[in-house]
Amino acid sequence: MRRTVLLGVCLALGVLLVAPATASAATEQQEITALQAAVATLQGQVAVLKVQVVTQAVQIGTLQVQVASKHALLSGSGAPAAALGFVGDFYVNTSAWTIYGPKTGSLANPWGSPTLLVGPKGATGATGATGATGATGATGATGLQGPAGSNGTDGTDGTNGTNGTNGTNGTNGATWFMGSGEPSASQGNVGDLYLDTASGNIYQKASSTDWGSPIADITGPQGPKGDKGDTGVTGQQGAAGPAGTSVTTGSGAPVASANAGDLYLDIASGDLYEHSDSSWGSPISDLLLKADYPNITALEPSLTVDPNVENGVAGPNVLFHDCNVHVLGATKSGFGNLIVGPDNDPAPGNNFPVPTTYRSGSNNLVCGDQNLFEDNGGFVAGLYNTLGYDYATVSGGNKNIADNNCSSVSGGEHNHASGSLASVTGGVWNSARALDSSVTGGQNDAADGNGSSVSGGEENDASGPYSTVSGGQKNETDGNYASISGGERGQAADDYSTVSGGDLNVAAGTASAVTGGSQNKAWDDYSTVSGGQNVSIPYGDPTWDYGWMAGTFSWHP
Numbered sequence: 385m386r387r388t389v390l391l392g393v394c395l396a397l398g399v400l401l402v403a404p405a406t407a408s409a410a411t412e413q414q415e416i417t418a419l420q421a422a423v424a425t426l427q428g429q430v431a432v433l434k435v436q437v438v439t440q441a442v443q444i445g446t447l448q449v450q451v452a453s454k455h456a457l458l459s460g461s462g463a464p465a466a467a468l469g470f471v472g473d474f475y476v477n478t479s480a481w482t483i484y485g486p487k488t489g490s491l492a493n494p495w496g497s498p499t500l501l502v503g504p505k506g507a508t509g510a511t512g513a514t515g516a517t518g519a520t521g522a523t524g525a526t527g528l529q530g531p532a533g534s535n536g537t538d539g540t541d542g543t544n545g546t547n548g549t550n551g552t553n554g555t556n557g558a559t560w561f562m563g564s565g566e567p568s569a570s571q572g573n574v575g576d577l578y579l580d581t582a583s584g585n586i587y588q589k590a591s592s593t594d595w596g597s598p599i600a601d602i603t604g605p606q607g608p609k610g611d612k613g614d615t616g617v618t619g620q621q622g623a624a625g626p627a628g629t630s631v632t633t634g635s636g637a638p639v640a641s642a643n644a645g646d647l648y649l650d651i652a653s654g655d656l657y658e659h660s661d662s663s664w665g666s667p668i669s670d671l672l673l674k675a676d677y678p679n680i681t682a683l684e685p686s687l688t689v690d691p692n693v694e695n696g697v698a699g700p701n702v703l704f705h706d707c708n709v710h711v712l713g714a715t716k717s718g719f720g721n722l723i724v725g726p727d728n729d730p731a732p733g734n735n736f737p738v739p740t741t742y743r744s745g746s747n748n749l750v751c752g753d754q755n756l757f758e759d760n761g762g763f764v765a766g767l768y769n770t771l772g773y774d775y776a777t778v779s780g781g782n783k784n785i786a787d788n789n790c791s792s793v794s795g796g797e798h799n800h801a802s803g804s805l806a807s808v809t810g811g812v813w814n815s816a817r818a819l820d821s822s823v824t825g826g827q828n829d830a831a832d833g834n835g836s837s838v839s840g841g842e843e844n845d846a847s848g849p850y851s852t853v854s855g856g857q858k859n860e861t862d863g864n865y866a867s868i869s870g871g872e873r874g875q876a877a878d879d880y881s882t883v884s885g886g887d888l889n890v891a892a893g894t895a896s897a898v899t900g901g902s903q904n905k906a907w908d909d910y911s912t913v914s915g916g917q918n919v920s921i922p923y924g925d926p927t928w929d930y931g932w933m934a935g936t937f938s939w940h941p
Contacts, residue, residue: 489877489892490862713746720747730754
């Protein structure tokens with residue numbers, strides 16, 4: 385606008401300069417008057433523009449103050465308190481030289497994790513120059529005496545002396561003898577030695593007529609077993625032995641003929657018969673011991689042993705019918721458990737925790753292998769699974785844990801239901817840690833708020849009570865009844881807030897919503913961002929309550 389005004393003034397002056405000299409005075413006066421009017425109009429427009437510029441400068445200053453108040457850089461010694469500052473602020477910990485921020489609306493951890501401001505330790509500097517030689521020290525103490533010097537040269541040999549007289553003869557030394565067996569009394573002299581080659585004993589003659597007892601045995605320990613010899617020639621077949629006793633079974637008393645000594649077992653009654661020369665006679669024993677154990681007789685009407693295939697299952701089959709079976713054990717007595725399968729001890733080397741009381745529970749149904757049951761009234765199946773509380777259930781999978789009251793894991797791997805009445809349906813490394821919380825599937829998901837739930841996805845966290853994450857990745861609900869439907873790294877930070885999808889979206893106001901897009905933020909209560917990128921409804925401005933933004937469009941009351 386200012387350029388237009390100046391251009392108009394210049395054009396007007398140019399007209400005056402090039403006007404024909406022959407114009408009349410009246411015409412010149414009219415043109416001057418018209419130009420003066422145009423200049424006055426332009427001056428009025430310039431004045432209006434100056435007022436607008438001043439007004440905009442004031443507004444810019446006001447906005448700068450507001451921005452400064454919204455996003456402050458705070459500092460102090462130690463980590464920031466959760467109540468300190470506002471969303472969007474930064475904080476410097478001067479004692480550790482770390483920076484936190486920007487602050488979010490998260491109730492659990494609004495400042496997030498710090499970032500180190502100090503760089504890594506520098507490389508070792510070059511070695512300094514050698515210092516000047518120090519002053520001479522005091523004289524040390526006298527040292528030890530040195531080694532002896534070398535021998536001098538030999539002197540000249542002296543003359544030989546005269547020979548001495550011969551000495552008397554010495555006594556005879558001992559003589560060794562050897563033979564097979566003990567030495568004879570007449571053999572050898574006192575002090576002689578004798579080796580018995582048969583036994584290895586050594587004798588020393590004690591008197592002229594007696595060798596005495598052996599003084600040593602030179603026989604060594606037995607050597608190692610020799611190699612196996614060749615197989616010998618097969619011997620002749622021996623004579624036929626007497627006829628053996630046969631054992632037969634059947635249902636009911638025996639009727640068939642048999643040899644003397646043969647046995648027959650009546651599998652219906654447990655009676656054992658022995659055949660004499662002429663007949664079977666009376667039973668010689670009751671293998672069921674019905675007389676000593678009357679309960680066995682009472683069990684007969686409800687118990688059937690079928691040696692044949694039963695409903696496609698190979699026999700023998702044991703059938704209970706028209707009765708109830710109770711398996712009872714005292715609390716934490718280790719009894720009353722029904723174990724189906726081997727359920728061996730956990731194999732070493734699989735990083736599976738084994739507490740000292742890992743199988744002290746009672747009245748549990750245990751299926752599978754290498755499962756643990758510490759408490760009572762539960763059900764565990766699968767492999768390497770653990771019951772850690774009363775009435776807990778792990779119905780399948782591998783290395784799952786249910787260790788709170790009535791908690792359950794249905795399957796998957798490395799899942800953990802640690803909250804009372806919590807449940808994990810499947811997936812891997814999922815955790816339901818709060819009362820009535822649940823994780824349906826996915827990986828590394830957590831339900832940390834009472835009544836919260838995660839339906840799937842990866843690294844999602846439903847922290848707020850009764851909040852829900854339906855899927856996506858690294859989404860977090862911090863507010864009560866908050867929800868995230870999907871997307872990535874979304875945050876529903878306040879009560880009743882919701883994020884429908886997108887990436888890095890934040891719904892931080894009460895009942896606020898972000899329905900999609902990227903890096904959008906609904907800071908104010910009841911506000912909504914419908915899409916776009918880097919769209920932000922300001923925090924703390926009541927004019928934006930119930931406000932709406934979508935890309936470059938916006939509305940507020």
